[in-house]
Amino acid sequence: MNEVETRIVAIITDLLERSDHGDLKVTADARLHGDDGLGLDSLETAELSAILEDELGTDPFGAGLLPETVGEVMAFYADQAAASA
Amino acid sequence: MSAPRTVIVTGGSRGLGQGIVQSFLDAGDRVATCSRSETDAVRAWQSDPQYAGRFLFREADLADREQSTAFVKDVLAEWKSVDVLINNAGVARDGILALFSDDDTDTVIDLNLKATIHVTRQVVRNMLAHGGGRIVNISSIVGLTGYRGLTVYGATKAALDGFTRALARELGSRKVTVNSIASGYLRTEMSHGLDGGQLDQIVRRTPAGRLGEPADIARAIDFLVDPRNDWITGQVLVVDGGLTA
Known part of the structure; x- marks a missing residue:
């Protein structure tokens, strides 16, 4: 994982620990929502969006996207990096 | 003294807004404010060395989303985070509804409600x-009791109270x-x-x-934003000298 991807995993892990879901493993394949995934509710998703924007300057939710997996969040930043390269 | 808050x-x-800003500055906090034009009060705060580094002013029309967004971004660029938000900006247009213009309706709703929601979201x-x-959120007893000639203003203030409860x-x-x-x-x-007759x-x-007086409201704000008061939320505190009792 690159630096941004590591940071994304850390942010989501922190979020889950605060929500008493610290036992869940954050992988690129993990779904953000639902019982078969990380189970983020709407407020936790808003928190994730706000923290990503705060730390990385932008976020996929604020850009109008609805990423369903951790990997899709990572891909958003990879696309941005590629576009600005 | 506790660490300064960003307000x-x-x-x-x-x-009223001027009184609220002064109250937070007196408490040692960092205060950012905006309005459509600079006033003597703003110039005095900007030039007073005791407020150096903890007073920020931007000329901005909050009803304009780009200006509103830029204002909040400037505050975050300067101080990173916001601890306290006082939604005080508002405008009143008086006149009975049957003679009220659509433009005045838009002006009141755009600032009192839509701009407040936009700033709050950020x-x-x-x-x-x-x-x-x-x-x-600075609301008004007009939103609770109604007042002849202030229908639209009262509607926005009642809506603000609903916004308060849902957001809480x-x-x-x-x-x-x-x-x-x-x-x-x-x-x-x-x-x-x-x-004058109505005020009498x-x-x-x-x-x-x-x-x-603004200080009457500022003291109530001071109570609600106290870090210890984390069990009071979603409420409408009436500060009116007992008028609506």
Whole structure:
């Protein structure tokens, strides 16, 4: 994982620990929502969006996207990096 | 003394907003405010060395989303996070509804309601990312009791109280409290379309026997934003000298 991807995993892990879901493993394949995934509710998703924007300057939710997996969040930043390269 | 908080007060260049800004500056906090034009009060704060580095002013029309967004971004660029948001900016247009213009309706709703919601949304995102905060919406007893000639203004203030309650429910688990202060009639707010005769009548009907001062409201705000008061949220605190008792 690159630096941004590591940071994304850390942010989501922190979020889950605060929500008493610290036992869940954050992988690129993990779904953000639902019982078969990380189970983020709407407020936790808003928190994730706000923290990503705060730390990385932008976020996929604020850009109008609805990423369903951790990997899709990572891909958003990879696309941005590629576009600005 | 506790660490200085970062406070945004919308519409803080005159009247009630000016009093609220002064109250937070006196408490040692960092205060950012905006209004459509600079006033003597703003110039005095900017040039006073005791407020150096902890007062920020931007000329901005909050009803313009680009200007509103830029204002909040400037505050975050300067101080990183916001601890307290006081939604004070508002405008009143008086006149009976049957003769009220659509333009005046838009002006009042755009600033009192839509701009307040827009600023709050931006600040709430920052509060979520930084672990909590305090939001106080400056409402009015006109939103509770109604007042002839202030229908649209009253509607926006009643809506603001509804916004307060719903947002408090959304954010309660994230250490963000949201409350309204329903202000009574203030001596400095005579621009709200009330003439001398109406104000005399209000004073006669007010148990406290006087119109309010900005400091009356500022003290109530100070109570609601106290870090210890994390069990008061979603409420409308009426500060009106007992007029609506």
